[in-house]
Amino acid sequence: MMAQRRGWQSSATTAALYAFATSLSILFLYPYWWMCLGMFRNARQVTGDPLRLWPEQFDFSIFAEIQRIGGVSFWQYVANSFAITGASTVLGVVVTAAGAYALTRKPELPGFRWLRYGFLVTIMYPYMLLVIPVYIVVFKLGLLGSYAGIVLFLALGPIQFFLFDQFFRTLPREVIEAGICDGANEAQILFKIILPMAKPILATVALITFLINWSQWFPILVISRSPDTFTLPVALLAMNGELGSNFRGIMALAFVTTLPVAVLFVLAQRRVMEGMAAGAVKG
């Protein structure tokens, strides 16, 4: 009797916990659903019943209306987003991997400790405020309004560095020493021995860098001279700032801005969450 009752109580607790966790998850996901509904519903329908859970109609006409935003084609923003995010991710992964490898492999070399400290200072500086002097630097380099200026600035990031740093630190020394004994030169050690072992971490860092850089907007806005180099988040911000806001257009653009990273995250959820936690813990 007693055991039975306790079992009933226990499953009631489990059910309550499930109910609570599920409602919390639904609250967190609701803004996405509301955003999707907002693409299909016109202003009168939304103000009449903001809580409706299913659209009156599946009306995709808004995508035809936002074919041009701020004088630039919608597809240009999409292309910019993929090009800028992709290029800065590839550049960032290669540069950070090589740099972190050298810094952890030979920390005693002259200047290496200073470089590490210098990098740490850089990431402590409030990012939003770093962008202001970066504008001056990019101006002096003559890269204002160029893709190169944006991509170069976005390439480095703290989580990326800490993930590689942590990986190279835990790499067994014997692996490298065996290579040296076999007469391999440093380039061979890097490309033939380290790189194959580093594939999983390269994939994790690439994934996380892509997600982070896709979301960037402020450096892109500051370095750009015109909307021609805007990415989707910057275009969305510009649209959000216009007078007489176009609610449906904003929701549709927010949807397009969110979709690629949401899909990527759902496909690689474990790698993303574990990678971000690991990168933060070492930092």
Next chain:
Amino acid sequence: MPAIPVPTRLQSAVEALDLAWRNRVFYLFVAPFAALTIVFGLWPIALSIQVSLTASASALSPNPTYVGLANYATVLADPIFITSLWRTLWYAALAVAANLAFALGVAILIDSPRLRAGSMFFRLAIFLPVVTPDVAGYVVWRWLYDRSFGAINAAAEQLGLPAFGGLSSVDTVTIAVLIAELWHHAGFYMTIFLANLAMRDRALEEAAAIDGATVWQKWRFIILPQLRPAIIINLVYATVQFLKTFTVVVVMTKGGPAERTNFVSYYAYQLFDQGRYGEATAMASLLFAIVIALSLGAFKLSEGRGPK
């Protein structure tokens, strides 16, 4: 090495050069990373400090006029900045406490063995906003708070609650911004707590259970002390994060209403936009000093206690 005696200083310099030359391939590996760190990190910071010492009008010219600490004096005498600074500190403290408490609570809930089957879905739902572009997330929140379009006031009305002022009322704007930021950031802190919870020593809990510890005692004396590393990491990250709150202000409030959300990052940016470079960079330096001091303080807290 030459046999002739050389002063020790010079000798060590020669040795260093020799060491560097023998390892030149590593300098080759590190060169691009060093170049980017210097050009897009150290140089702008140095430039920012330099500009903060010059008159705004001449800041970008080849021969700027140096004015010493005048910009700092102007900034510190600016009542808008002082109010902005206090609001930033107050908001950061509030946001750090709310985010960490929420993230810890959710992590404990999701970590419960009773919820094992749904655990991955719950994690996914809470973490998705972290990877959602912040502009997109805050744009949606801005409209959710809208009086006529928004779902939040409609829901409050249905539940018979008083209307929520959202972003347009001075009484509610701070909490409204805080909720939107919590939605965006808390999943990250939760993940760090979950990683720490997964690494804890479960044998201690079994021993405590045998000794007849209550659930509260188990959490308070066995589990919470083991979460110290995650608490400190999250404390540092969240403090740095919320001291520089910016995007949410740009998207949702533009500093208003009545300057209520005119936090330091946003105010500095506004001055920069008006060409008041000297004052803007002076504010940046001050905020940088505060961030460094608070982070060092948090690290001091963690020093020598427990494994990192």
